[in-house]
Amino acid sequence: MVNRPSASTGLADVSRLSVGDKWKVHLEQRLDPEWWAKLFGRIYLLTDSDVVLNEQLTNYEVDLMIQLLGLEKDDSILDLCCGNGRHSLELARRGFRNVTGLDYSEELLKIAREKAEAEHLKVRFARGDARSLPFQANSFDAVVMMGNSFGYFRNPLDDFIVLKQVHRILRPYGKFMIDIADGKYLRHNYQPVSTESKTDGTLIIRERELSRDRGRLVTRELVIGRDGAVVADNLYAVRLYGFEDIKALLERAGFTGVLLRTRLAYEPESNDPGMMRIRMIITAYAQKEEMTNHQHRSEKVVVVLLGDPRLPNPVKPNRIFDEDDAYAVYELKSSLHGIREYKFIFVDDHSKMIEFLTKNRASIHMVFNLCDDGFKNNPEMEAYVPALLEMLGVRYTGARPRCLTLCYDKAKVKAIASSMGIPVPHHTTLFNGDNGLTKHVKYPVIVKPNYGDNSWGITERNVVRDRDELVSAIRELRLKWGYSGPILVEEFVEGMDLTVSILGNPPHEVVLPILTEDYSKLPDGLPKILTYAAKWCPDSPYRFVNSIPVEIPHRLREQLMRWCRRLFTTLECRDYARFDWRLGTDGVPRLLEVNPNPGWVWDGHFAKACLSLGWSYRRMLHEILRAAEKRYVEEAHVTQELATRAIVHP
Numbered sequence: 001m002v003n004r005p006s007a008s009t010g011l012a013d014v015s016r017l018s019v020g021d022k023w024k025v026h027l028e029q030r031l032d033p034e035w036w037a038k039l040f041g042r043i044y045l046l047t048d049s050d051v052v053l054n055e056q057l058t059n060y061e062v063d064l065m066i067q068l069l070g071l072e073k074d075d076s077i078l079d080l081c082c083g084n085g086r087h088s089l090e091l092a093r094r095g096f097r098n099v100t101g102l103d104y105s106e107e108l109l110k111i112a113r114e115k116a117e118a119e120h121l122k123v124r125f126a127r128g129d130a131r132s133l134p135f136q137a138n139s140f141d142a143v144v145m146m147g148n149s150f151g152y153f154r155n156p157l158d159d160f161i162v163l164k165q166v167h168r169i170l171r172p173y174g175k176f177m178i179d180i181a182d183g184k185y186l187r188h189n190y191q192p193v194s195t196e197s198k199t200d201g202t203l204i205i206r207e208r209e210l211s212r213d214r215g216r217l218v219t220r221e222l223v224i225g226r227d228g229a230v231v232a233d234n235l236y237a238v239r240l241y242g243f244e245d246i247k248a249l250l251e252r253a254g255f256t257g258v259l260l261r262t263r264l265a266y267e268p269e270s271n272d273p274g275m276m277r278i279r280m281i282i283t284a285y286a287q288k289e290e291m292t293n294h295q296h297r298s299e300k301v302v303v304v305l306l307g308d309p310r311l312p313n314p315v316k317p318n319r320i321f322d323e324d325d326a327y328a329v330y331e332l333k334s335s336l337h338g339i340r341e342y343k344f345i346f347v348d349d350h351s352k353m354i355e356f357l358t359k360n361r362a363s364i365h366m367v368f369n370l371c372d373d374g375f376k377n378n379p380e381m382e383a384y385v386p387a388l389l390e391m392l393g394v395r396y397t398g399a400r401p402r403c404l405t406l407c408y409d410k411a412k413v414k415a416i417a418s419s420m421g422i423p424v425p426h427h428t429t430l431f432n433g434d435n436g437l438t439k440h441v442k443y444p445v446i447v448k449p450n451y452g453d454n455s456w457g458i459t460e461r462n463v464v465r466d467r468d469e470l471v472s473a474i475r476e477l478r479l480k481w482g483y484s485g486p487i488l489v490e491e492f493v494e495g496m497d498l499t500v501s502i503l504g505n506p507p508h509e510v511v512l513p514i515l516t517e518d519y520s521k522l523p524d525g526l527p528k529i530l531t532y533a534a535k536w537c538p539d540s541p542y543r544f545v546n547s548i549p550v551e552i553p554h555r556l557r558e559q560l561m562r563w564c565r566r567l568f569t570t571l572e573c574r575d576y577a578r579f580d581w582r583l584g585t586d587g588v589p590r591l592l593e594v595n596p597n598p599g600w601v602w603d604g605h606f607a608k609a610c611l612s613l614g615w616s617y618r619r620m621l622h623e624i625l626r627a628a629e630k631r632y633v634e635e636a637h638v639t640q641e642l643a644t645r646a647i648v649h650p
Contacts, residue, residue, distance in 0.1 A: 100123070149179075306329065445491060506565065
């Protein structure tokens with residue numbers, strides 16, 4: 001029996017083969033520029049088995065893909081540089097029906113195909129060069145590039161060409177996810193020499209050095225069998241990209257919304273992590289014009305109206321459209337473009353909105369009215385947008401002007417609800433100049449603007465427990481926030497928040513799972529309310545507040561659903577709405593406010609309620625569109641029936 005060589009024996013073999021330090025200086029000179037075309041085969045599966053044959057790691061990485069990319073089962077997904085197909089195969093196991101794996105190594109592709117055939121998995125595998133992808137433009141909803149498969153080419157221009165190719169084959173705002181070594185970290189923390197022992201007795205010895213321009217990490221990899229013989233002697237190099245480097249390259253290639261989503265640290269430390277020591281998981285959107293001709297698209301044109309990022313917005317911090325807002329729009333566009341039965345056109349320039357809608361009204365199938373910030377970003381002009389659409393005779397999603405105007409006034413909504421026998425907190429409305437404001441107040445109370453959304457004007461100081469705090473809270477609303485409208489002084493209901501959302505129109509509406517606010521991570525002493533800072537300020541202690549599904553007694557749930565359905569109809573909500581309640585200590589829920597056309601963002605309350613039902617963000621948007629379409633069809637039938645009845649026959 002031949003003894004397995006020790007690490008010291010292996011290093012002696014290295015010196016015998018490479019003649020000491022002088023040789024190491026010239027590793028880059030010995031490097032075959034086309035090394036990537038020859039390296040990846042069965043020896044690679046042995047040397048990198050801790051990663052490429054690691055089922056637990058593969059499952060975790062596929063979980064990340066699904067979560068970060070919001071993948072749907074019918075999405076067209078490309079696993080670029082798929083190797084032995086571990087990610088492609090796992091996606092197919094989970095029911096994804098349109099997965100393609102592409103790699104240059106015929107040997108690894110053969111292994112992937114055999115595995116797919118053995119498990120009866122529907123995956124397409126193709127051979128190709130990432131610099132010249134054999135797919136038509138706009139073919140894929142998502143592309144993933146895992147396992148640090150980027151930066152292999154000698155010429156950095158080739159890396160840019162790869163990204164341009166990925167951009168070309170993605171549909172508008174399709175998503176790209178790349179798993180890449182943190183080059184900035186590695187440049188200063190790589191191991192010059194390392195050894196790794198495999199369970200079968202194979203010893204792997206790696207020597208590393210930076211290229212002369214410090215742009216690549218060059219590695220010599222010796223694979224020594226149990227008998228001491230050299231099985232393989234490979235040289236390879238990978239370009240080192242820090243996040244800012246790869247972000248700039250992605251943006252130059254036409255991507256937007258580039259985000260570093262997470263960092264992955266290699267485990268276990270007993271093995272040699274090499275280039276995988278610290279990895280970056282990065283996502284981006286393929287920014288491009290909407291498709292005009294596509295085999296999967298009809299001519300059902302949907303115009304999406306949004307807030308204007310060019311104009312100040314009084315509701316947002318610093319009054320500007322920031323990176324979070326941009327990301328929300330990218331996610332919206334990505335999800336909508338994934339709905340194949342429509343052609344979407346996005347309009348956010350309010351200076352041209354009226355002219356565009358007027359000129360194109362005859363060809364518009366539907367307007368998706370997501371202009372919840374109001375015309376010219378004025379929340380008091382939110383109802384102006386549907387009013388314009390009514391005058392133009394254009395169909396649109398969501399509430400009509402009367403509903404939006406009414407629900408903007410919290411006190412009037414409470415008055416209507418109270419007249420219907422629906423409990424509301426005790427409250428009074430104060431106008432500028434009111435002096436008898438404290439005489440009949442029963443503390444604690446919460447002070448809030450009667451007009452407004454998004455918790456604007458609400459801080460922890462709005463919950464007051466005596467007259468001095470009340471006067472101070474009112475003064476802060478008037479002076480600091482600049483609010484001049486009526487102020488609502490309302491009984492502070494101490495119980496849990498209950499958010500009820502409805503999607504659809506009676507009798508076909510769906511009541512979504514009820515949410516509550518989780519205040520468990522909020523520091524002691526702060527009132528349990530959803531403040532403006534909770535929604536807009538990431539450095540606030542309120543940033544820990546999170547909306548979660550909640551189980552409540554069946555009888556309470558049924559009562560809430562009945563009340564919300566009645567309010568939906570009475571207030572003339574359409575297609576979707578949200579109702580906010582607080583549960584009193586007496587077990588009775590009290591209505592706080594009604595939100596027609598509630599926030600449409602991917603991480604908002606409404607989207608979270610849909611997610612609790614198992615609906616993706618894309619499906620949420622699709623269901624709103626379907627609800628509006630169905631409503632118009634039914635309204636047309638009613639109109640036709642009434643017209644028929646009105647005909648007087650001789």
